[in-house]
Amino acid sequence: MRLFEATHVFKHDWETVSLANWRKYPNDQTPHVRHVEILNQDVDPATGILRTERLIMVRQNVPTLIRKIFGGDTSYVLEYSEVDPRKQTMTMQSQNMTFSNLLSVGEYITFTPDPENTKHTLFTQSAQLKASNAL
Amino acid sequence: MESIDAKCTPLKREYDECFNKWYSEKFLDGKESSDCTALFKTYQKCLRQALKEKGLTKMIDDARPAIGSVFANYNDDNKVEDNE
Numbered sequence: 168m169r170l171f172e173a174t175h176v177f178k179h180d181w182e183t184v185s186l187a188n189w190r191k192y193p194n195d196q197t198p199h200v201r202h203v204e205i206l207n208q209d210v211d212p213a214t215g216i217l218r219t220e221r222l223i224m225v226r227q228n229v230p231t232l233i234r235k236i237f238g239g240d241t242s243y244v245l246e247y248s249e250v251d252p253r254k255q256t257m258t259m260q261s262q263n264m265t266f267s268n269l270l271s272v273g274e275y276i277t278f279t280p281d282p283e284n285t286k287h288t289l290f291t292q293s294a295q296l297k298a299s300n301a302l
Numbered sequence: 303m304e305s306i307d308a309k310c311t312p313l314k315r316e317y318d319e320c321f322n323k324w325y326s327e328k329f330l331d332g333k334e335s336s337d338c339t340a341l342f343k344t345y346q347k348c349l350r351q352a353l354k355e356k357g358l359t360k361m362i363d364d365a366r367p368a369i370g371s372v373f374a375n376y377n378d379d380n381k382v383e384d385n386e
Contacts, residue, residue: 182326182330185330186322186325186326186330189321189322189325190322192303193303201304202303202304202305202306203303204305204306204314204349205314205317205321205342205345206349206362206373207371207373208321208342209336210329210334210335210336212334215332215334217325217329218372218373220366220371220373222306222353222358222362224306243358243361245362245365245366245368245369245371246369247366247369247370247371247372247373250329252329252330252332252334253332260369260370261369262365262368262369264361264362264364264365265361273368273369
């Protein structure tokens with residue numbers, strides 16, 4: 168198991184960054200992301216938290232040999248997120264559903280106001296990679 | 303962006319537009335009840351049919367625990383629809 172972590176500060180306020188997240192796809196930098204569907208979305212009346220489940224479909228051009236080894240060029244990721252507008256936190260957790268017998272990637276992302284400058288947004292990302300013995 | 307099933311694309315776009323507007327103008331200002339429920343239902347009806355046809359529902363159900371999702375599984379379909 169490998170763990171990767173990264174942080175970044177966006178020089179925009181949290182509300183702007185959280186909205187940008189919803190408007191992220193499609194964009195020129197990620198042509199491989201083909202479909203993003205909302206599977207479930209609601210606001211928890213008790214906490215005011217927006218909860219969303221999304222299905223992301225990714226397809227890229229890969230050489231035929233690679234496609235044969237992996238069994239395809241299309242992969243699916245499931246993502247669950249929570250946005251708390253009162254506390255100004257957004258958390259996202261995602262996991263690949265396809266090829267997970269070979270490689271499992273779980274990613275956890277948070278967006279919060281930067282404690283050093285609340286007009287900016289702190290982004291943290293951590294990913295856990297698990298490769299199976301098959302690789 | 304197209305939906306995984308072209309039939310659902312206009313419904314998805316309508317919902318996305320409504321959602322982005324509600325999110326930026328109302329939700330972030332503390333008005334938590336959604337304006338977009340009817341559009342969402344229509345989009346979801348189409349999408350769920352597409353997911354069933356493509357055989358994706360089990361794969362999605364199996365992945366929910368790994369990401370901490372609070373939503374009900376598709377094989378509890380009837381329960382979810384009754385709650386609406």
